[in-house]
Amino acid sequence: MRILGIESSCDETAAAVVENGNHLLSSVIASSSDLHVAYGGVVPEIAARSHIEVMMPVINQALADAECTFEDIDGIAVTNGAGLGGSLLIGVMTARTLAIINNKPLYDINHVLAHVYASFINQSDVKDIKSSKMPGFPILAVVVSGGHTQLMLFKDHFDYKLLGQTQDDAIGEAFDKVAKIIGLPYPGGPNIAKLAKIGDQNAYELPIAKMEGYDFSFSGLKTAVLRLAQREAGVSLDFPSTKLSEKLSEAQKANIAASFQRVAIQTIINKAKKAFEEFNPASVVLAGGVATNAELRQQLNASLPVELICPDIKLCTDNAAMIAALGYYKAQKNQPVADPYKLAIEPSLTV
Ligand code: KG4
């Protein structure tokens, strides 16, 4: 069974063809991230306009790469939440139209759940390895991205429990905001990770939020970094934060990046370890854009008694392969949307 996946929840326009939920036939991603750099973050209107321009070329490329036409496609899966309203609308309207005119079942996909399904794709289709390990149930899923920080326990497909989530900023958002404070361009996460390599991670003390159960909080850490940067720069609290980085030395910036990253990673590890001890899952999956962080991967893997399953970098950040993979399991459960004319976007969709 071949599913065409379509993703447009933020600034990536993506389409992919996946066979039987694990074999990746094609994956095409067009990002408008360059257009947002000047603004220091994603501008929803610019992202939506870009989706309109590239959506059909991206889908056609994904079909061509998979050597498919719509005749070879058994269903269409599309992200309908969570995400930016204008962006989601382009993907959903395109998928609805394609499903109707080609007479294919349409599957509505929750973006956060789909991040976990990137780990079901045969990673040897993406990178040069002989075989890859599939996660076994029960799965402890750690989803860390620009919009989400969630711990979930999956007993089976579609049988899951949300253990905890961030009560304020997502971890990726914290990386992006700290990057702004120390003058690194958007997207901040990869730039913080790069600079942290030459910094001293123990240079500064920063707080780990004490949250109930499996919940997270990153806004206090972000504010603590802002105060630290102001102190190190020798400026008052009302000094414009956009000019702060000019007052910091390269060494101070690297030390701030490394100290922040250490605490952000430790926050995730503490909760994941606690959940592992309580629920004793068969496997642990790390997914989402922040899962591309090499330090996080290594340290979380080292802190668990099982080998951490983490998708290839290309499948961690937003992509449509994960949408098609989850679409396959929806198809197995025979759960298409009842009326493709009525599939709506859900910008605030939760898990
Ligand atoms: O999953 P994703 O592509 O989009 C969302 O669904 O949010 O995640 C994007 C987030 C951004 O906040 C970006 O800064 C962060 O992932 N990110 C990283 C790294 N690469 C991307 N954060 C930390 N370290 C990285 N290497």
Ligand code: ZN
């Ligand atoms: Zn995402």
